[in-house]
Amino acid sequence: NAGVMQNPRHLVRRRGQEARLRCSPMKGHSHVYWYRQLPEEGLKFMVYLQKENIIDESGMPKERFSAEFPKEGPSILRIQQVVRGDSAAYFCASSPPNRASQETQYFGPGTRLLVL
Amino acid sequence: SQKIEQNSEALNIQEGKTATLTCNYTNYSPAYLQWYRQDPGRGPVFLLLIRENEKEKRKERLKVTFDTTLKQSLFHITASQPADSATYLCALDRADRGSTLGRLYFGRGTQLTVWP
Numbered sequence: 462n463a464g465v466m467q468n469p470r471h472l473v474r475r476r477g478q479e480a481r482l483r484c485s486p487m488k489g490h491s492h493v494y495w496y497r498q499l500p501e502e503g504l505k506f507m508v509y510l511q512k513e514n515i516i517d518e519s520g521m522p523k524e525r526f527s528a529e530f531p532k533e534g535p536s537i538l539r540i541q542q543v544v545r546g547d548s549a550a551y552f553c554a555s556s557p558p559n560r561a562s563q564e565t566q567y568f569g570p571g572t573r574l575l576v577l
Numbered sequence: 578s579q580k581i582e583q584n585s586e587a588l589n590i591q592e593g594k595t596a597t598l599t600c601n602y603t604n605y606s607p608a609y610l611q612w613y614r615q616d617p618g619r620g621p622v623f624l625l626l627i628r629e630n631e632k633e634k635r636k637e638r639l640k641v642t643f644d645t646t647l648k649q650s651l652f653h654i655t656a657s658q659p660a661d662s663a664t665y666l667c668a669l670d671r672a673d674r675g676s677t678l679g680r681l682y683f684g685r686g687t688q689l690t691v692w693p
Binding site: 465492494496501502503504505506509516517519520552554564565566567568569570571 | 581621623681686
């Protein structure tokens with residue numbers, strides 16, 4: 462049973478370009494979470510999605526950032542017009558559909574975004 | 578808002594000793610508290626979960642305690658080994674009364690080094 466997969470593992474973008482980060486949850490998991498980890502800081506929640514629904518996006522910056530989890534395919538975190546401050550490690554996590562099991566989240570290896 | 582503090586950014590101990598890591602929170606008590614391990618360049622890995630009505634939880638050489646009066650959790654690694662060297666993260670499920678299941682709030686982590 463493969464774990465959470467993220468790609469790319471490393472992404473370099475120039476200021477103003479778009480960054481697309483992909484996350485495939487563990488098999489059987491229908492809940493996806495995105496976190497951002499800035500250098501020397503802790504993990505910060507960004508968004509919580511279920512298939513075709515955004516459940517909680519209170520941690521997402523209001524502009525330039527969007528996320529989706531379509532019925533088919535991976536979850537996508539999209540950052541438009543990237544700026545240097547977006548450079549960070551972005552982690553995706555997933556959890557199973559039943560409530561009791563949602564407590565534990567399984568993390569992917571992360572995508573390290575560098576904005577030049 | 579909730580503040581999560583983990584003791585000293587770095588902890589260095591000798592192999593065979595017990596490592597004790599601290600996690601303190603300031604406001605609302607979480608329904609549960611979790612500990613994760615993170616190695617450089619990797620995503621967090623779940624270790625243990627303890628609920629608000631539990632005082633202690635054990636798993637092999639790991640032990641977690643939870644004191645809701647002190648608003649503190651202690652994480653112990655007994656008979657520590659160099660392979661235990663990593664950053665350990667504390668995570669809470671709730672930061673205010675309105676929080677819903679899903680998002681986790683992480684401390685900055687404590688970097689543990691176990692030397693031979």
